[in-house]
Amino acid sequence: MSVQTERADRAGSAPADTIRKGDAPRGGPAAARKNRAGASVPYLLLLPALLVTAVFLGWPLVKDGMLSFQNLNPRQLILHLTEWNGFDNYSEVLKSSDFWKVVERSVFFTAANVVLTMLAGILIGLLLARLGKKMRLLLMLGLVFAWAMPMIAATTVYQWLFAQRFGVVNYVLDTLGWHSMADYNWLGTQFSTFSIVTLLIVWQSVPFVAINLYAATTTIPREMYEAASLDGAGGWKSFTSVTFPFLKPFLLATTFLQVIWIFKSFAQLFAINGGGPDRLTETLPVYAFVEGVGNQHFGMGAAISFLTIIVLVALTGYYLRIALKNEEDEL
Amino acid sequence: MRRSLFGRIWPNATAIILFAGFAFPVYWMFSTAFKPNLDIVTDTPVWFPTNYTFEHFKTVFRADHFWTLVFNSVTVTVLSVLGSLVISLFAAFAMTRMRFKGRRGILLTFMIAQMAPWEVMVIAIYMLVRDADMLNSLVPLTLFYMVMVLPLTILTLRGYIAAVPKELEESAMVDGCTRTQAFIKVIFPLLGPGLMATSLFGFITAWNEFPLVLILNKDIEYQTLPLWLSQFQTAFGDDWGATMAASSLFAIPILILFVYLQRKAVSGLTSGAVKG
Numbered sequence: 001m002s003v004q005t006e007r008a009d010r011a012g013s014a015p016a017d018t019i020r021k022g023d024a025p026r027g028g029p030a031a032a033r034k035n036r037a038g039a040s041v042p043y044l045l046l047l048p049a050l051l052v053t054a055v056f057l058g059w060p061l062v063k064d065g066m067l068s069f070q071n072l073n074p075r076q077l078i079l080h081l082t083e084w085n086g087f088d089n090y091s092e093v094l095k096s097s098d099f100w101k102v103v104e105r106s107v108f109f110t111a112a113n114v115v116l117t118m119l120a121g122i123l124i125g126l127l128l129a130r131l132g133k134k135m136r137l138l139l140m141l142g143l144v145f146a147w148a149m150p151m152i153a154a155t156t157v158y159q160w161l162f163a164q165r166f167g168v169v170n171y172v173l174d175t176l177g178w179h180s181m182a183d184y185n186w187l188g189t190q191f192s193t194f195s196i197v198t199l200l201i202v203w204q205s206v207p208f209v210a211i212n213l214y215a216a217t218t219t220i221p222r223e224m225y226e227a228a229s230l231d232g233a234g235g236w237k238s239f240t241s242v243t244f245p246f247l248k249p250f251l252l253a254t255t256f257l258q259v260i261w262i263f264k265s266f267a268q269l270f271a272i273n274g275g276g277p278d279r280l281t282e283t284l285p286v287y288a289f290v291e292g293v294g295n296q297h298f299g300m301g302a303a304i305s306f307l308t309i310i311v312l313v314a315l316t317g318y319y320l321r322i323a324l325k326n327e328e329d330e331l
Numbered sequence: 332m333r334r335s336l337f338g339r340i341w342p343n344a345t346a347i348i349l350f351a352g353f354a355f356p357v358y359w360m361f362s363t364a365f366k367p368n369l370d371i372v373t374d375t376p377v378w379f380p381t382n383y384t385f386e387h388f389k390t391v392f393r394a395d396h397f398w399t400l401v402f403n404s405v406t407v408t409v410l411s412v413l414g415s416l417v418i419s420l421f422a423a424f425a426m427t428r429m430r431f432k433g434r435r436g437i438l439l440t441f442m443i444a445q446m447a448p449w450e451v452m453v454i455a456i457y458m459l460v461r462d463a464d465m466l467n468s469l470v471p472l473t474l475f476y477m478v479m480v481l482p483l484t485i486l487t488l489r490g491y492i493a494a495v496p497k498e499l500e501e502s503a504m505v506d507g508c509t510r511t512q513a514f515i516k517v518i519f520p521l522l523g524p525g526l527m528a529t530s531l532f533g534f535i536t537a538w539n540e541f542p543l544v545l546i547l548n549k550d551i552e553y554q555t556l557p558l559w560l561s562q563f564q565t566a567f568g569d570d571w572g573a574t575m576a577a578s579s580l581f582a583i584p585i586l587i588l589f590v591y592l593q594r595k596a597v598s599g600l601t602s603g604a605v606k607g
Binding site: 039041042043045046048049050052053056057059060061063064067124127130131132135136138139141142143144145146147148149150151152153154155156157158159160161163165166168171203206207260264265266267270271284285288289292293298301302305308309312313316317319320 | 343346347349350352353357363371375376418419421425426430431434437439440442443448451452454456457458474477478481482538539541542545546560561563564569571575577578581585586589590
């Protein structure tokens with residue numbers, strides 16, 4: 001999706017220079033007045049979009065910041081009290097060892113998922129480029145199925161695949177000779193729960209990387225490979241000297257996109273086991289939710305959210321810089 | 332460069348294995364939904380079912396509030412996507428066809444907004460909605476979903492509007508149309524495929540949304556399908572047939588839209604407007 005957006009942007013900026021011809025005044029004071037009114041037209045057209053974005057996105061962001069400086073527990077909530085408490089929430093959060101454990105866990109979780117997604121996505125994307133037409137279509141179809149599955153539906157399906165009784169995964173593992181896995185409770189430990197969620201996320205994220213990577217490889221000019229092979233480059237050499245440099249900006253942008261998307265994943269982790277067992281699979285977004293809403297420490301939850309938002313905004317800013325820089329390079 | 336027999340076989344063999352791996356969960360969802368209970372609750376899984384039943388779908392249809400939830404999901408999704416389309420049309424037109432101060436900044440705002448961490452903002456949204464006394468209502472959901480899909484809608488629509496040749500619009504104005512008329516009579520009809528593709532992306536987002544409805548609407552009368560589906564298995568006590576039937580029903584519209592979109596999203600951008 002992002003790839004398409006960037007292209008659209010380039011296409012969009014070109015005609016803007018010439019379009020003024022259309023509104024150019026034909027002389028006379030009436031036309032000049034009309035032109036002055038015309039200058040506000042783009043802002044009027046943009047007003048609804050900017051307004052709703054400010055109200056429904058900007059305001060909650062500001063509100064979150066404000067809440068994070070308040071002491072807001074059930075008592076204050078019910079009595080509609082506003083008790084400012086400065087940086088108390090932040091100092092409490094930053095001092096708690098639970099928080100740092102969650103941070104560490106979130107980082108590992110994101111890193112593992114992103115690395116696996118990117119590796120599998122790149123390999124499958126390159127495979128797509130190598131396959132014949134029919135096989136490529138078949139593999140694409142499988143990828144699109146996984147990509148299109150709604151997150152919550154996918155989560156329930158994985159719960160069923162990994163179900164303790166009658167789950168097909170346990171059956172297969174048992175049949176393959178790993179008998180202790182018959183009736184294994186996948187949601188019983190931190191590691192096994194994370195394994196399922198990781199498999200689920202990677203399964204759903206790989207298609208985006210693979211299909212876009214394949215699409216990017218099709219734009220590599222044939223002549224570049226011919227030139228490389230004339231220079232005596234073999235398969236691996238032509239990959240490192242042609243394919244990889246060509247795809248590098250794409251890979252960088254996609255990796256960042258995956259980092260952002262996976263870091264803020266909430267639905268899968270929450271729906272599969274509510275962050276359990278024993279709150280051991282809570283990453284930052286789930287932790288903020290459980291602390292804030294589940295345990296009704298709204299101020300604390302807001303502080304955790306705000307810290308998470310800051311991380312995400314920094315990541316997004318960096319991503320946009322890469323994405324926009326690529327675009328300018330191409331121009 | 333000739334490839335050895337092995338070199339020709341392994342990519343195809345890998346492709347088949349990968350296809351099986353990626354498609355299997357989807358296949359298992361549908362096949363479980365149609366299997367009789369005896370074939371589901373069994374120590375040796377039935378890989379290729381021979382007996383079919385619609386019993387699980389009937390269980391889902393008879394489930395409490397099912398039709399209310401379908402109605403809620405459809406209402407919220409359709410209204411939010413329509414709302415964002417209307418707002419986006421204006422915005423995207425200004426962004427592509429007009430030149431003004433702050434254009435880049437506004438573009439950047441929408442790009443950032445597209446990446447907004449909604450999942451993490453739920454606490455603040457909950458407080459705002461509660462203060463407005465609008466918990467357990469479809470109105471805030473619709474409005475927030477509308478803004479959720481708005482940035483992507485604007486950014487994609489820009490591409491489609493930019494793809495309509497400027498000359499078409501100009502010649503309509505030479506023929507005496509005002510700019511507004513030119514937009515309604517020339518650009519708008521050509522935007523059909525673009526509007527379709529864009530709204531389908533929005534549809535998918537709104538249809539799947541989970542964290543916000545989880546926190547805002549505790550009353551089942553005002554919930555939507557994703558939330559209900561996430562609690563289905565618990566509520567139905569490991570009735571996997573019914574759970575998979577519910578998942579299938581929820582997933583089918585999206586799967587169809589997505590396969591359709593794969594072609595549309597590309598052809599919509601490339602199909603020439605001039606030849607028509």
